[in-house]
Amino acid sequence: MKFGPKSSALAVLAAAAIALTACGGGTSASGGGGGAAATTLTLASLQDLKTFDPTDAHIGHRMPIYQAVYDSLIRRAPDGKLVPMLATEWSYNKDNTVLTLKLRTDVTFSDGAKFDAAAAKANLDHFKAAKGTDAYQAASMKSVDVVDPSTIAITLNSPDPAFSYYLTQALGLQASPKAIGTDGIKTVPDGSGPYVYDAKSSVKGSQYVFTKRSGYWDKDLQKFDKVTIKYLVDLTARTNALVSGQVDAALLDPKSGKQAEGAGMVPHKSQVDWQGILLYDRDGKINPALANVKVRQAMNYAFDRKTILAQQYLNEGTVTDQVFGPESGAYVPELDNTYPYDPAKAKALLAEAGYPKGFTLKIPTVASYDPINAVFKQQLSDVGITLQTESIPDANYVSDMAAGKYAAATFNLYQGEPWVAINQMVSTTALYNPFKNEDPELTAMIKAVQNGGANSAELAKKVNENVTKNAWFVPMFRLNQMYFSNKKIDVQPELQQAVPSIYNYAPAK
């Protein structure tokens, strides 16, 4: 008889199959949650943090990670109002140049150090000196003085309408004075936040685990025993994770949102960013064509915003011709009719400007902008402009733009308070004004906003009209942030913020 291994091969295969199904079955059962209120929260983040050092903190997607371990001086409520946090009250002097804050006296850091005025001063001074990612928030800060152990006074170079808001963001984060500036804080945070970092369960660049801190001063902000934030950069992976219940909430996009809605996820839509092309080189340093206002206007006329919004974002958003948002106070409804879709006019303007055959414009691109840039490319080529895209690493996108390497770039920008927005993209110190374009008329308008006090939002409308008419940008739409959560947790979306603050989540009732 010839022995055949056929039978044994089949047996092994069968055994393997059984083992595999058994593993799968086991976990799917344990992952099932159940009726009791959730004690853990798992979030998907589409950005990873650089380090845990508060000077590396950045508004938007990364803030919840920092908020878990660091308290800020002031807290921003979901409706945008500023409410007490480590500072119980705060007030400006008459000319809005000195901000005095009263601090809590019952707060300690996770390493045992006490929070007091000296600690707050140390944090603010360090933040300014370090010139981290969000260094602009400390730009107007001149000095910090300890008035008494529970009071500090911050002196500003000039009035900064957004300064108290900044204290809710990276600038306001408070780390233990012992840890500030050390290398240790970069990998293991030391703050006074509602949770403590569980380094053993965390994997840098993958997931960050936090556990409830005992003895935290405000139990109302500690709603879970454990908070996990997973870094999931890939949209499909994020969608899969949310739909299959591995994360409780995630930011998706309109297309994957359809899938999430179909799976019974709860949408929380809000408009935070505007998307479009930032025309940086308005003096024509590297691309002479952009110096001509008619060229910039022609580009604005070249886009069929409604169709693009419908096709690319399934109408999740609003088309716009201006870069200031409706809630900002600087919004001018009529401006949205400035640049209707009119390719003929675009061509005419180009001809008038001396570019009847169009010109070539090089912009950077990263994977997430590839599809929309392909659309932009098509629309511009329809009026004769050749858009060249250059793939660069994600990590270099912002720094390459800020370094003035490109004459223009596609981007999503946050639509914040007028003063924040101006300092983000219009003023000569703005990051997204890399060629430091200015114009005397505009500069005067900006000055007016800065000193306008309560009137500053109204004054910002002038700035808005100016940059819109002069086509500093090609704004396209205000996109809906498609934030989704499952039914195990309640989420309060936060006004003008890409993702909700960590305080806005609670177990479902």
Place this chain on the structure above:
Amino acid sequence: MSVPVELVGQSGTVVRSNVIKKILKNPLGLSAVVVLLFMVVLAVLANVLTSFDPNFANIGKTLASGDAVNLLGTDSVGRDVWSRLVFGARTTLLSALLCAAVAIAIGLPSGLVAGYYGGKFDGVSNWLVNVLMSLPGIIVLLTVRAALGPSVWLSMVAFGILMAPGYFRLTRTAVQSVRNELYVDAARVAGLSDTAIMSRHIFSVVRAPIIIQTAVICGVAIAIQSGLEFLGLGDPSVATWGVMLNEGFKNIYLSPLLLVWPALAIGLTIGALVLLANAIRDALEDAEKIKAPKRGGNTAQASLATVRRRPDRTFSAVVEAGTEHHLVKVSHLGVGYPQADGSIKKVVDDVSFHVDRGEVLGIVGESGSGKSQTAFSILGLLPDAARIVGGSIQFDGKYTVAPTDDRVSQTRLSEYRGKRISYIPQEPMSNLDPAFTIGYQLVTPMMRVLKISKSEATKRALKLLDDVGIRFPEKTFEAYPHEVSGGMAQRVLIAGAISCEPDLIIADEPTTALDVTVQADVLDLVRDLQKRLGVGVILVTHNFGVVADLCDRVAVMQNGRLVEDGDVRDILRNPKDPYTQKLLSSMLEDKEPMTMLVSAGMPAAQAAARNDERDEKEMAR
């Protein structure tokens, strides 16, 4: 694709014109060629096959399904999927070819030089190959992209460099194997330059393996390239299948078909490349082999099937009365091999003889006379493809091959093999498993067959080694086959053959591969053992000298038939058949010089080689 028609030398692989025919005859090879041709046509005629620019976006018509304008619909930006698919074919195929071209350009010349000259260049290039093969490919490609930008072509050049070792190794091995061939020597003597020799003689040898390797590499390149692009690490401004796959994955929930088209294109192309490689390999390898046709083939076999069938395990037909006392009786045996065209090539035809206990039968004949096939039929060790087409074999009064069996029943023979019938092979070295000690290979059969303990078997094995004249049994027992000489190995095999006290020993040219001085010793040993143990022996040989030395009776075979048999003295003195006479005379002529030429100091291998050469001469006469 064209494979040049040329016939070259004895060794290595040779591309023949009929290789193409063979590939096209093979249904899988044909479909591979068709698929690849289809893809090539797509790539070449991309401009004609679609009116859309692959990057033209109809921004008002995204994720549309197919219609008269956009055959396969549009993607998420409104680009025509069909147009991207055909232009993608162009980029994808070209970049795969570029990768293979770079790999060939580096691997082939360096392999040729390293294989031909050896020495330092060989050492350095082998070290470089080690470096390249230890490099984590994806990480290199990521770094290249970071350093030099996201170009499809650059990354394929880099990947080509990483793939070069495949060609290098292949060429080097092939060249080394032909470098010392006679015809290359002849070319060298004829004054051809090294370059000429390399390009004319050696290159033709490596050509076929290179075509195979190229098909494989192109497949790998396409997979790697689309993998990188799938990660978003491609060049989004160029339409390739990988970029399309990435795009499809992003929209998997809205339009799954977007993923299907590029995946299908990638799968089909790589699959076709793999199949083509297999088909070429099969066409080259199986050129000389005879394939066993499928069951129920054609008339020749059908007629065979009506007469003879698979033996059943419990068969116990009674042998012809009066023949039970023969130890082995072979009656009208026919052995054949089914051919690809359905006919059966007979290698043994109507052979009958018998062997009694204590008797030595010699089967004499030249190579291809069917003597070994006859012996293997008795042992049941014919190749799988062989069929018994006539006659029967009985052992000790029972059929091992009954008159209706179409092959030898392994079940029946396993009762005898090793226990009652044993075998001494021709080539001592290749018949010992190099991975096991000699002791192990002697002890295990005894434990299995005689059901004795290991220690007992060891004791017996040492005694057997002593019996067959090995001077240090313990040392040999511990040794591996490659540590002993050919003569020793043959003694070991003889010891193995008698270890389980068989009734019949079949010795297949037991001395041919041995040094002449050793031959005599081994023959003495066989004679000795035969006398002592009183076993029956079938001695297969082409050498009448051996027959004269050992045998009681002799059977002479030619072209699968038995031409003469009888008492050994009768046939030696009075051969009737002309063929026997011829065999006999050639042996006698060479008898004297044969012993004289061999000096004591001559190395065994050399002597054996010379011996073989002489044997061939004998045959030629």
Place this chain on the structure above:
Amino acid sequence: MVSFILKRIASGISVLVAISFFTYCLLYFSSANIARNILGEYASQEQVQAKEIALGLHRPLLTRFFEWAGNALHGDFGVSWFTSEPVVSAITTRLPITLTLVIVSIVCIAIVATLLGMAAAVKRGWIDRLVQGAAVVGDAIPDFVLAIVLVSVFAITLKIFPATSSISPDSGADAWAASMTLPVIALLINGIASIAQQIRSAVIKQLERDYVRTLRSRGIPEWEILFKHVLRSAAPAGLTVLSLKFVGMLGGVVIIEQIFALPGMGALAVQSTSMGDIPLVMGVVLYTVIIVIIVNLLVDLINGWLNPKVRVS
């Protein structure tokens, strides 16, 4: 034997040095603008210059390489330029995931492919055709395409497995098994058939050898001939193919890890190379190459153990 191992280790080290240098050169050319990227957009020009000096970016290539190599020799691979995480800890938290994935896949492939390959070689017929056909299909479908299909069917639609990894350093065996199953299957299907085919031809080659016939003539049972003798002699060929597969997988697993969001070496490699985080990239390359060299050495040793001829010489 000892000298054989020493020789192999020496050649491994020379390969390691060459690859380190080669990678360092490549990175050198891709590392423009790094200080600016690390510090962010708001850092002043002076800060950027100070950072460049702190990182030694102003110094020539060779000086930088030798300094790195010197530190690496002392086990100091530095810290990530971007996250300040020590390179060793960044890698050691991720390596187990990648290695588990690759080793489990390779072991499964080895077992199943050996059985299938032997069955195909011995039995021929349908199982042979099955293996051959499956090999073509397995080769034709890239593993990441298969992974996508597996995710959509088994994780999204049937919800049998998690779609993305739930592994963390402290998670239990069940979480590992659940997260690893789909990725392993994606890697398996691609590998089994093609390796089985290779093993099939190695076994056929051995079955044609004379000693197999002699073993049969000695009355050794067929299973013993197959599993003790034939398999042992066919093993070196199989091991070599498996080790090549292992090296290929170590790189190719990047894509699989990305699809399943597994926190393995893949994501680290992609991120660190795209950012130009030289210490981290060098760490990743070095660890990968060391693993490859160890595997190759192991294969050589096993082959030597299997083949007494190599063992002695």
